[in-house]
Amino acid sequence: MAQDTTREIVSKPDAADFARAEAAVAPIIALIEAEKMQEAIHAAASGSPLFASKGAELTSLGGQARNAVDIYGPVERCILQSRDYTTELRFHLNYVCQHRDLLIQWKFNVDELPGGLTITNVSFSDTF
Secondary structure, eight states, X not given: OXXXXXXXXXXXXXXXXXXXXXXXXXXXXXXXXXXXXXXXXXXXXXXXXXXXXXXXXXXXXXXXXXXXXXXXXXEEEEEEEEEEEEETTEEEEEEEEEESSOEEXXXXXXXXXXXXXXEEEEEEESOO
């Protein structure tokens, strides 16, 4: 009889893992709800030297987020839409923020790095 040599490659995170990932994003969501878009983008990038080094892109993204507020109205609230994972080392959190005239979806990748949970990517869209 052949011995089973397969092993689990992707482990499923538990509720506590997701709660830690959500806690890492919570300050960014608070800044978005306060309509401090540029600050939110830079704060999201601050934990990752690679992400933070993209200064021009971050400034542009913050400006685009500010334009969304100017066009769609103030942010009323943001709620967690979905949470997923690639492995127990990478979480995907999607939030929907309610503006006066439209909903905006924010996507965050949160990675478990040696220094702790780190936001490694953020994007937003009004077409989701």
